[in-house]
Amino acid sequence: MRILVTGAAGFIASHLCEKLVAFGHEVVGLDNFNDYYSPDLKEMNAKDLEAKGVFIFRVDLNDDLSKVFEKRYDYIYHLAAQPGISSDTTLEEYVINNIYATQNLLDAVLAYNPNLKSFVNIATSSVYGIEATVDETIPAQPVSFYGSTKLAAEQLVLGLQRLGKLKACSIRLYSVFGPRERPEKLYTKLIENLYKDKPFPLFEGSVKHERSFTYVGDIVDGLAAIISKEDLVDGEIINLGTDEVNTTQEGITAVEQIMNKTLIIDNKPPRKGDQQRTAAVIDKAKKLLNYEPKVTLKKGLEEQVRWYKEKFID
Template sequence: MKILVTGAAGFIGAHCVLRLIRDGHQVFGLDNFNDYYDPQLKHDRVNWVQEQVGAFQLATVDLADGPAIEALFVREKPEVVIHLAAQAGVRYSLENPRAYLDSNLSGFLNILESCRNHPVKHLVYASSSSVYGANQHTPYSVKDGVNHPLSLYAATKKANELMAHSYSHLFGIPCTGLRFFTVYGPWGRPDMSPIQFARAIAEGQPLKLFNYGEHQRDFTYIDDIIESIARLIDRPPQANAEWDREQPDPASSMAPWRIFNIGGQHPVELKDYLALLEKHLGQKALVELLPLQPGDVLNTCADASDLARATGFQPCIELDEGLGRFIAWFRDYYPLPIAHAPLAAELQRRIL
């Protein structure tokens, strides 16, 4: 199929483009290459993909530019849209909230409008586990209510789900929302804990561990995310004939709209996660223990049973294995400072 991937130079987007091209799809992407973090990492991801599968079409377009998005749909006529572009980050949403309105709300509206004006077989879009917010019942189920977000980022992701539902109901667009749980792996974003922690450990710098390291995260390796997306592409949702207005199912609808969790289903305390990073790096961390930050969720854990029933797949890569792969990439992309290399080698020898 001909597939548009938004955020194609992003962490999940680049991995997604690589997999789809390998699967034989005709892929074109868009990205705005903004400076939320170093754009060079985005260019390097694109180069990494092209080294393996050759050049692919990639337009430098901002989601908030409605006419440019419309023109892209007119020119390329995608059959499927995988919408991964967004302004990411919980903490940054406290500093620059308008960036989230422009990208996550106005930008998503532009995608929906283009899918309305140029009908597609399936719109798959990224949501987030952060929508569960103040919900303390774990594992998080797609049957749970998500009405109490704890950050603007989470609120925009919840809004995306509602916007997609309205367009699905009004215009028949098959829409699937994916609630990702703490995605990690090679080529990850530098504002996320794997790179932040690994760089601090490797450089002998103190790292901040919020909530004193006692909260849990359901880490999900990037390959499991991509496998889930690949299996869902040709499974557009159907209207649920048994959907009951008196007892509405939050995960489906009388419209062709569906929500899935994609998570590892094995939450880990951040203290234990840090210990695994130390093991793979062969260095001990200098830790500053701090209280929970505003906007952070205490614990996350996915119930991915609906995904398993729909696709026959659920995330399966254990954190220890995934972090090993991540650190192998990290050592190559962020070479260890020479001053710390002998210490790292000695600590690794002792651990082994």
């Protein structure tokens, strides 16, 4: 199979590319290498992927995509997005990179690649709102620009599916962590600050937040399982995470134990748009994809600390 993965040089997508290559598929990546976080980290991921035979188009999804579609694809995994809930990111940036970019990609698919087996949209538990503890039948109630624009992107994809123009599904991910995690996210930032003895910014109340922290390897196993099941998942929204729930404090404590260091805390006011609790309901993923997350928080964090040490310390 020939598979296109957008956002390929990023955290989850780079792992997915490697998994698909390991299964013997021809994988083509796409990434705009923007400066939301250090392009050097994306270049590091890209170099590893290219060494494994993944060609990466360096193009923005809002630009002309005709060259990307000079070849036809069997599947597209759409992971590229404007992530996070940073107050430094404007609504316009979320709209451009999550809504307009998705629509431009969909237009290109309809124009150049109409016989696609499946368009796999990667969504987020943030669409559920403050409490992401429900199954896929519950209406979304996003409270952030990120969640709102990702929900809009999801509906652009599923709208075409409902019109019979595209086979597609949307996968809502829960609190993914592991090697290559973005530097502004919890665990990479936590590990870095512990290594460097730097104060860690902790938003008021966040230590009590509960999360379905899901190891990236489990996530990509679930995503890869969609191949050959496209008819089964067509039109479906599927939660992908772990049903194991931990508090942020439990995660901090685990990293402190792994690294045998104590975190210096820099207390900050509450952050607007933060979810209070996520608990992935994954019955549908288990049924349709035979999905079964295996990696515990502690084991996954050991892998993430090992990766960080290998890439940035040794």
